[in-house]
Amino acid sequence: MSSLLQGVNLYLIGMMGVGKTTVGRLLAKQLGYGFVDTDDVIAQAAGKSINQIFGEEGEAGFRQLESDVLSQVCAFTKLTIATGGGIVLRRENWGYLHHGLIVWLDAPVELIYSRLAEDTTRPLLQDANPQQKLRSLLEQRQGLYSQADLKITVQAGDTPEEIATRILEAIPSVLKTQVSHN
Ligand SMILES: Nc1ncnc2c1ncn2[C@@H]1O[C@H](COP(=O)(O)OP(=O)(O)OP(=O)(O)O)[C@@H](O)[C@H]1O
Ligand SMILES: O=C(O)C1=C[C@@H](O)[C@@H](O)[C@H](O)C1
Ligand SMILES: [Mg+2]
Numbered sequence: 672m673s674s675l676l677q678g679v680n681l682y683l684i685g686m687m688g689v690g691k692t693t694v695g696r697l698l699a700k701q702l703g704y705g706f707v708d709t710d711d712v713i714a715q716a717a718g719k720s721i722n723q724i725f726g727e728e729g730e731a732g733f734r735q736l737e738s739d740v741l742s743q744v745c746a747f748t749k750l751t752i753a754t755g756g757g758i759v760l761r762r763e764n765w766g767y768l769h770h771g772l773i774v775w776l777d778a779p780v781e782l783i784y785s786r787l788a789e790d791t792t793r794p795l796l797q798d799a800n801p802q803q804k805l806r807s808l809l810e811q812r813q814g815l816y817s818q819a820d821l822k823i824t825v826q827a828g829d830t831p832e833e834i835a836t837r838i839l840e841a842i843p844s845v846l847k848t849q850v851s852h853n
Contacts, residue, residue, distance in 0.1 A: 672839055673702045675846060678748035680704075680771030681838075684819055686809055687756035687793050688783040689776040690831060695753035697835040708753040712740045725794035730757075738764055745770045756808075757795075759815035772845060774838055775819035780805045782827050820845050 681698060683691040692708050699706035710721055713736045717724055724733045738761055744752060745767040752771070758764050784802045787793060798804040816822075821841055825834055 672842065673704070675843060676702065676772070680745065680748060680750045680752055682752045682754055682768050682771050682773045683776060684754050684759055684768070684773060684816055685756065685776035686778070686780075686783055686805065686812070686816075687796070688787040688790070689756075689778045689825060690834065691753040691756075691776055693831045694776065694834045694838070695751045697831055698838060699751035701835060701839065702749075702751065704749045704751045705747075706751050706753070707744055709737060709740050709744065709758065710753075710755045712744070713737060713755075716740065720792070722792060722794050730795075734761060737761075738767075741767045757812075759812055759818075765818070772821070772842065773819040775816045775822045776825055776834070777816065777822055778825040779827075780809055782825070785827075 681695075681702070681704070683695045683698075685691055692710075695708065696706050698704070713724070713733070714720055717736060719727070721733070724736065728736075734757065737755055737758060741754070741758065741764055744750065750771075754768075758768070780802065784805055787796060787805075788801070790796065795808065796804060821838070823834065823838055823841065
């Protein structure tokens with residue numbers, strides 16, 4: 672698989688809590704790829720948590736840092752990159768994402784909510800009605816996520832290992848499509 676990909680980066684996109692970081696780490700290991708999480712790189716570079724960045728610089732400040740990090744990461748090869756849930760919002764980010772293969776992890780809002788109900792590290796979910804907030808974010812972003820090369824639907828009970836395997840099994844079909852267009 673790794674040789675089929677020829678070093679092309681894999682970008683995982685999708686809503687917060689869908690499992691991009693968890694599955695991305697596994698995929699990287701299985702592919703012999705490096706692993707990068709854009710949220711972690713942003714927090715490390717800023718020396719602040721994501722919550723602090725949102726609090727001090729606003730969402731716009733965070734989005735700028737996110738684009739800066741993505742623009743640097745995409746220059747490397749052989750990486751699996753777990754992105755932040757809102758990376759799809761900026762048009763310029765798509766130019767970077769399309770350097771690699773983009774995989775959308777999609778899951779029902781109820782499943783995402785059950786995972787993140789107690790979470791305090793996602794600033795956009797610190798809302799009076801987090802489930803409704805998730806619903807409206809997904810509605811706003813669905814059309815953007817659907818521009819991915821590959822959509823993988825995640826259901827309750829799917830283990831990270833199963834999801835990683837499903838992604839690996841689906842990759843050849845996408846690569847074949849790309850080759851046949853050349
Ligand atoms: N397949 C799974 N089964 C059970 N729990 C999972 C699964 N995938 C992820 N989780 C759990 O759900 C939570 C969110 O997962 P994760 O941090 O990987 O999501 P994410 O897509 O990276 O979110 P964000 O966009 O906020 O970074 C974590 O507590 C993780 O352990
Ligand atoms: O969905 C989002 O907009 C976000 C998801 C997280 O990964 C972080 O990037 C941040 O909490 C914002
Ligand atoms: Mg993550």
